[in-house]
Amino acid sequence: MSERASVPKEEEEAEPETEQEPVTTGAQSVIRALENAGTDYVFGVQGGAIMPVYDALYDSDINHVTMAHEQGASHAADAYGVVTGDPGVCFATSGPGATNLVTGIADANMDSDPVIALTGQVPTEFVGNDAFQETDTVGITQPITKESYFAADSDTVGDDVSEAFALADAGRQGPTLVDLPKDVTQGETEVEPGSSETPETYEVPEEADDENVQEAAEALAEADRPVILSGGGVIKADASNALREFAKEYEIPVITTMPGIGSFPEDHELSLEWAGMHGTGYANMAISNTDCMLAIGTRFDDRLTGGVDSFAPDAEVIHIDIDPAEISKNVYADYPLIGDAREVLRQLFDAMPRAPDADEWRDQCQTWKDEYPMDYDTPDDEPLKPQYVVEQFSEMTPDDTIVCTGVGQHQMWASQFWEYTEPRTWVSSHGLGTMGYGVPAAIGAKLAAPDQEVVCFDGDGSFLMTVQGLSVAVREQLDITYVVLNNEAVGMVRQWQDGFYEGRRMASEYPWIPQFDKLAEAFGARGFTLESYDNVEETIQEAREYDGPSVIDAHIDPGENVFPMVPSGGDNGQFALNEDHLDMI
Amino acid sequence: MPGPAPDERMRPKGRRNTQGIRVDPEAEVTHEPRQAVLSALVKHRPGVLSEVSALFSRRQFNIESLTVGPTVDDDTARMTILIEEPEPGIDQAKKQLRKLVPVVSVRELEGEAVRRELALVKVSGEKPDDVNAVADMYDGQAVDASTDSVTVEITGSKQKIDAAIEAFKQFDVQEIVRTGAAALERGPKTLEKDV
Ligand SMILES: Cc1ncc(C[n+]2csc(CCOP(=O)(O)OP(=O)(O)O)c2C)c(N)n1
Numbered sequence: 026m027s028e029r030a031s032v033p034k035e036e037e038e039a040e041p042e043t044e045q046e047p048v049t050t051g052a053q054s055v056i057r058a059l060e061n062a063g064t065d066y067v068f069g070v071q072g073g074a075i076m077p078v079y080d081a082l083y084d085s086d087i088n089h090v091t092m093a094h095e096q097g098a099s100h101a102a103d104a105y106g107v108v109t110g111d112p113g114v115c116f117a118t119s120g121p122g123a124t125n126l127v128t129g130i131a132d133a134n135m136d137s138d139p140v141i142a143l144t145g146q147v148p149t150e151f152v153g154n155d156a157f158q159e160t161d162t163v164g165i166t167q168p169i170t171k172e173s174y175f176a177a178d179s180d181t182v183g184d185d186v187s188e189a190f191a192l193a194d195a196g197r198q199g200p201t202l203v204d205l206p207k208d209v210t211q212g213e214t215e216v217e218p219g220s221s222e223t224p225e226t227y228e229v230p231e232e233a234d235d236e237n238v239q240e241a242a243e244a245l246a247e248a249d250r251p252v253i254l255s256g257g258g259v260i261k262a263d264a265s266n267a268l269r270e271f272a273k274e275y276e277i278p279v280i281t282t283m284p285g286i287g288s289f290p291e292d293h294e295l296s297l298e299w300a301g302m303h304g305t306g307y308a309n310m311a312i313s314n315t316d317c318m319l320a321i322g323t324r325f326d327d328r329l330t331g332g333v334d335s336f337a338p339d340a341e342v343i344h345i346d347i348d349p350a351e352i353s354k355n356v357y358a359d360y361p362l363i364g365d366a367r368e369v370l371r372q373l374f375d376a377m378p379r380a381p382d383a384d385e386w387r388d389q390c391q392t393w394k395d396e397y398p399m400d401y402d403t404p405d406d407e408p409l410k411p412q413y414v415v416e417q418f419s420e421m422t423p424d425d426t427i428v429c430t431g432v433g434q435h436q437m438w439a440s441q442f443w444e445y446t447e448p449r450t451w452v453s454s455h456g457l458g459t460m461g462y463g464v465p466a467a468i469g470a471k472l473a474a475p476d477q478e479v480v481c482f483d484g485d486g487s488f489l490m491t492v493q494g495l496s497v498a499v500r501e502q503l504d505i506t507y508v509v510l511n512n513e514a515v516g517m518v519r520q521w522q523d524g525f526y527e528g529r530r531m532a533s534e535y536p537w538i539p540q541f542d543k544l545a546e547a548f549g550a551r552g553f554t555l556e557s558y559d560n561v562e563e564t565i566q567e568a569r570e571y572d573g574p575s576v577i578d579a580h581i582d583p584g585e586n587v588f589p590m591v592p593s594g595g596d597n598g599q600f601a602l603n604e605d606h607l608d609m610i
Numbered sequence: 611m612p613g614p615a616p617d618e619r620m621r622p623k624g625r626r627n628t629q630g631i632r633v634d635p636e637a638e639v640t641h642e643p644r645q646a647v648l649s650a651l652v653k654h655r656p657g658v659l660s661e662v663s664a665l666f667s668r669r670q671f672n673i674e675s676l677t678v679g680p681t682v683d684d685d686t687a688r689m690t691i692l693i694e695e696p697e698p699g700i701d702q703a704k705k706q707l708r709k710l711v712p713v714v715s716v717r718e719l720e721g722e723a724v725r726r727e728l729a730l731v732k733v734s735g736e737k738p739d740d741v742n743a744v745a746d747m748y749d750g751q752a753v754d755a756s757t758d759s760v761t762v763e764i765t766g767s768k769q770k771i772d773a774a775i776e777a778f779k780q781f782d783v784q785e786i787v788r789t790g791a792a793a794l795e796r797g798p799k800t801l802e803k804d805v
Contacts, residue, residue: 163657168664172711175657192711226653226714306613314622325630338624338632350705353698356630389620396613599616610616 048217051176052081052210054183055143055203058218059087062190064114066090066105066472068098068465070125072118074145074158077210079116090472090501092465093493095122099129100462100491101469103138104429104452108473110263112139112193119145120158123204124165128459130200131169135456136284137261139198141189142166148208149177162204172224173202176209183218191221196229197348198261230347233362233369235376241319241343241360242376248317250339250386251277254300257284257455258322258346262366265289265448268321271370275380278390280308282323283440284455290446297390298399301329303437306397306589306600311390312337313598317381319373321345322366325355326456327594335596345369397589397602399441408582409557411435411510415442417561418480418508421569426478427452427470431463431487433517435510437587439482450477460515461490464507468494471503478569480506485538486515492544498574499549506568507550507576509541512583520586524607545576555579629698641696645674647719647793648691648704651801653712654680661710662689671695671703675727675790686714688801690793715801725793728763729771733781735759741781748774759784 048054055078059067066088071079082089092098095117102113117126123144133140147156163173171192176182182205189201223229245251259268265288272279272295279289281299291298300308312318318340323329330336333356344351344358345366352361362369401412415438428443429452430436436453445451452470454462467481488509498505519533542552551571553564555578568575589600592610599610613619627633629641652658659678666673674692681688693703700718707716730753733741738752741760745751750764760781764774768791775786 164660167657167661168668224711227711310619314620333630334626334628336626336630337622338626339622340624340632348709350702350709352705353630354702357626357632357698393613400612598619598621601616602612606616 047215048183049213049215050077050081050210051179051182051205051212051214052077054179054214054216054218055186055205055210056081056085056087058183058186058190058221059114060085061187061218062221063111067114067116068092068101068105068469069116070095070098070118070122072122072145072158074119074147074207075116075122075143075205076145077207078143078145078205090468090497093496094491095125096128096461097465097468097491097494097497099126099140099142100132100459100465101472102140102142103129103133103136104466104469105473106133106139106198107452108427108449108470110139110261110449112141112190112198113469114141114143116143117145118158119147119162120160123160123162127165127169128457130166130202132454132457132459132462133200134169136454137198137257138200139193140200141186141193142200142202143186144202144204146175146204146206149206150208152206162202166202169200170202171199173204175204176206179209179212179214180216182209183216187218187221188224191223192227195223195227197258230349230364231368233345233364233372235372237360237362238369238372238376241362242373243378244341244360245275245317245319245343246378246381248341248381249383250314250316251381251383252297252311252315252318253277253279254282254312254318254320254323255279255285255288256282256321256323259285259288259366260448262322262347264321264367264370267367267370267374271374274374275377276383276387277319277381278311278387280311282326282329283453285323286440286451287445287448291444292446297394299440300597302331302591302593303441303587303589305399305441306602307390307393309589309591309597309600310393310397313596315340317341317343319343319345321370322347324351327355330356331591331597332594335598345373401585405558409555409561409580411438411512411579411581411585412442413558414508414510414555414561414579414581415439415482418565419443421562421565422478422480425450426480427474429453429463429467429470429479429481431483431490432458432460433484433487433515434512434520434585434587435482435484435487435516438510460484460487463487464491464494465497467505467507468498468501468503471505472501479504480508483507483509484516485509485511485513485535485541488541489538495545495548495550495574495576502573504572505574506565507545507574509576509578510581511538511541511578512581512585513538514583516583517587523586524604541576541578545574551575553577629696631698641698643694643696644700645692645694646700646703647723647725647791648693648707648716649719649793649795649801650689650691650707650716651681651686651714652689653714654685654687655712658687658712661712662691662707665706665710666691666693666703669702669706671699677790677792679792690791692791717801719793719795723793723795725767725791726765727768727771727789727791728765729775729786729788730761730763731775731778731783732759732761732785733778733783737781741778744774744777744781747777750774
């Protein structure tokens with residue numbers, strides 16, 4: 026029963042080292058491997074083929090959070106991994122349980138988030154026979170994991186889980202999966218899982234070659250128009266502090282990618298915030314005109330680069346990445362530096378002969394900040410603007426507040442109008458762009474950081490996709506504030522239809538959505554409605570103060586669109602500030 | 611107060627090609643596809659072949675051929691993969707292969723590597739002597755014969771096999787099977803240890 030498992034343990038530190046009972050089954054060995062790896066939480070849903078594993082969990086101190094849908098389990102585990110930096114764990118049964126996890130696993134894979142998925146499987150003798158609730162889970166997930174394991178033996182299943190755990194966390198993080206046939210978990214064994222080690226064929230580089238670092242440092246010092254592009258890898262490598270020191274010492278403007286939000290404080294004068302399709306005008310101008318880019322932990326996603334032919338075309342590129350396959354994959358790297366971002370930044374810091382002479386360039390960047398401020402219209406009589414809600418909320422909360430989102434316009438406003446200063450406070454679905462990520466991600470984030478405030482900005486479409494997760498937030502009494510930026514549409518699609526499909530709004534308007542405040546109350550959460558500028562602060566304050574999950578149904582201007590915008594495959598420097606610009610580019 | 615419109619903004623001078631490489635506007639550089647022979651040692655266990663082939667199909671690398679078989683070590687198998695791609699694609703293929711957990715090592719074999727392919731060609735059995743004569747020309751031999759058909763085995767380079775098949779067409783080819791290339795580096799170098 027999840028209620029049993031989710032009761033917080035008393036005084037964890039005070040707990041004496043208890044002798045562990047020896048394992049007697051494969052399932053116990055699985056749980057032991059998780060315990061050895063330091064797992065605190067598992068997100069999952071019960072089922073026939075995974076039952077032996079749950080039975081072994083009954084005797085463990087690991088907390089289990091029963092989710093309302095397995096997609097939520099994989100997203101919650103993902104967010105848990107993003108916030109803590111350690112792998113989040115999710116469980117599902119075979120067949121439909123496993124396939125429901127797939128979206129979250131693919132999402133974690135695209136964002137290099139550490140996740141372990143353990144799935145039940147039909148007994149070995151039925152595998153391949155289309156048995157009840159059988160599916161080829163390893164086959165389905167192989168392309169979206171670092172590795173998917175089929176556990177073949179009760180004696181080695183614990184090792185498989187240990188290895189999967191280590192692998193998810195090693196080098197470039199990502200998801201791993203272990204498929205657990207029921208006879209293997211039920212089977213007797215006395216073999217304890219070995220220590221958590223990555224497979225021998227998996228090598229992680231630590232430091233970059235000194236000579237290469239020296240050359241890169243010289244190129245950067247020579248630059249007239251240098252920028253740092255900080256990606257999600259900076260956060261994953263816990264290199265945010267190293268980045269801050271580096272940028273401040275050498276006075277180089279910093280742009281983040283969207284997953285890199287929080288790696289550099291957005292209130293710092295060197296910050297140009299984030300670049301890409303809906304990034305700031307100034308970041309995109311700087312990207313477009315730089316002559317030397319120090320890119321760290323980014324895979325140059327097309328939402329960032331626009332068309333690669335116009336991406337930073339004057340720039341020599343120094344690329345730091347732990348994954349050699351990212352070097353010159355999308356954008357050619359003149360100076361590839363393979364290694365852990367924190368280590369390599371330290372090497373580069375020491376190797377810099379001097380700071381680049383870039384006063385003029387920094388002034389230019391400041392001019393762009395003045396020319397293209399992040400702005401929106403707020404005449405009093407207009408319907409409520411979503412940007413205002415985000416901005417107010419941001420001002421009211423502490424710096425370490427964690428923001429989760431769904432996918433769509435609301436996600437962009439939440440990233441544009443909230444001021445991020447700390448790593449691991451921006452939790453969103455980037456590479457896969459998964460609507461429905463927000464509700465369960467906020468659950469994972471809150472459990473990962475119970476002392477931090479958690480807010481989830483969601484769209485009405487995204488919220489509806491995983492709204493059943495509210496029941497989990499209520500049961501676990503999680504203090505999360507959900508804000509639905511409700512435009513009665515899948516707004517991002519509608520924006521594209523208006524911009525690029527002559528306003529033919531096929532299947533994008535949702536005037537039949539429920540009243541989210543009432544829906545929240547039905548789940549046992551607190552519900553609020555926002556319709557005008559009058560009570561924005563009070564409502565946010567009330568929702569924040571409510572000790573449990575609350576939902577603010579914010580009826581925003583349905584006509585509001587997201588700008589600036591670089592159209593798909595476009596040129597970053599040619600972003601549109603409004604609809605008229607779209608016709609010009 | 612919005613800043614300058616798109617066409618009035620500061621513009622960079624440079625340009626990249628679609629492969630993300632900065633180009634000299636005078637001399638456009640594009641990489642033409644070339645053939646590469648990749649050789650990989652992989653863990654000998656279920657699912658490895660599908661993992662490798664899925665990697666290639668997902669990334670839209672065009673595989674010319676892929677062969678796999680055991681090595682002297684029971685735990686490893688060796689794959690020979692022929693791809694035809696522009697340079698950056700070949701580089702990606704190697705790096706992506708290396709990332710797969712069951713892959714022990716990957717190397718691109720040099721142009722002069724020993725490359726062999728096997729083909730079995732089944733032709734009509736009406737003129738067995740003529741078939742034998744053509745087989746001889748390509749160092750092939752008949753490995754099966756019936757009243758209606760002769761099956762000939764040929765090994766060699768892809769070009770040689772292409773040529774042989776062309777020659778056999780005069781005998782009404784009924785069926786062909788080709789293995790794709792297997793290849794080894796010349797000299798003492800092996801995949802396991804660099805010499
Ligand atoms: C699972 C999934 N289905 C479809 C899409 C395509 N899509 C991208 S943004 C978007 C609109 C999202 O609507 P909503 O959540 O209401 O947010 P809004 O854009 O209105 O803020 C859609 C449908 C997606 N990203 N994910």
